[in-house]
Amino acid sequence: MSATTHDLTAMIASRICHDLISPLGAISNGVELLQLTMAPPLPPELQLIADSIRSANARTLFLRLAFGIAGEGQLMGQAELSALVSAWAEGGRIRIDWQPGAPCSRSKARRACLALLCLEAALPQGGVIRVSDDGRMWRFRAEGRRVRLPPELWHMLTEPQCEIELSPGRIQFALLRGDLLEGAGLAAGRIDEEAIELLVP
Known part of the structure; x- marks a missing residue:
C-alpha cells in the first residue's frame, strides 16, 4: 500500500479521534448514571463535568471529520x-x-x-x-x-x-x-x- 504524507496525516488524525471517542463516551455514560442516582438539586460540579464531556465529545467528532480520512464514495x-x-x-x-x-x-x-x-x-x-x-x-x-x-x-x-x-x-x-x-x-x-x-x- 502506498500513501502520501497527506493521507498518512489524515489516517493518524482519524485514529487518534477514534481512540478518544470511546473513553469520552464511557465517561459521559458514567456521569449520566450519577445524575440518575442522585437526588436533585445536582451539585454544580457534576453539571460542569457533564457539560465539559459533551463539548469534548462534540469537538472530537467534528475534528475527526475535519482532519481525518474522507472517502469519496461516502x-x-x-x-x-x-x-x-x-x-x-x-x-x-x-x-x-x-x-x-x-x-x-x-x-x-x-x-x-x-x-x-x-x-x-x-x-x-x-x-x-x-x-x-x-x-x-x-x-x-x-x-x-x-x-x-x-x-x-x-x-x-x-x-x-x-x-x-x-x-x-x-x-x-x-x-x-x-x-x-x-x-x-x-x-x-x-x-x-x-x-x-x-x-x-
Missing part, C-alpha cells in the same frame, strides 16, 4: 452535518447559521469543516458564520466585532503561489489548501474589517 446528509457543526459550536464564541442543502460527499463536508476552523481563527472576539451550499460550492459569510486574518493566511486559500511557516494552531489553512489544490481549485472571496466572504469548491 455521503453525508445535511441534517447530520448541521447537527455535527452545531454541537461543535455550542457554548463557544461562534454562532453558526447553517442553510440546508443536498447531501454531499464526505470530502466536501471535510472542506466545510476546515473552512469553519479557518474562519473561527479570523473571529477572535466571536461572531456569526452563515453557511450555504448551492450544489457547486460552499458559501461562507463570517461577521464579527473584529475580523482579523493575516494576509498570508488568506492567500493560502486563494492564491496559487504562497509560502508561509505555520504554527500548529493554523494547520487547518494548510490542510484546506491541500484539499482544494487536489480538487476543483482554490477558494475565492473577499475580506475586510467587518466580514469575510469565502467560496469553497
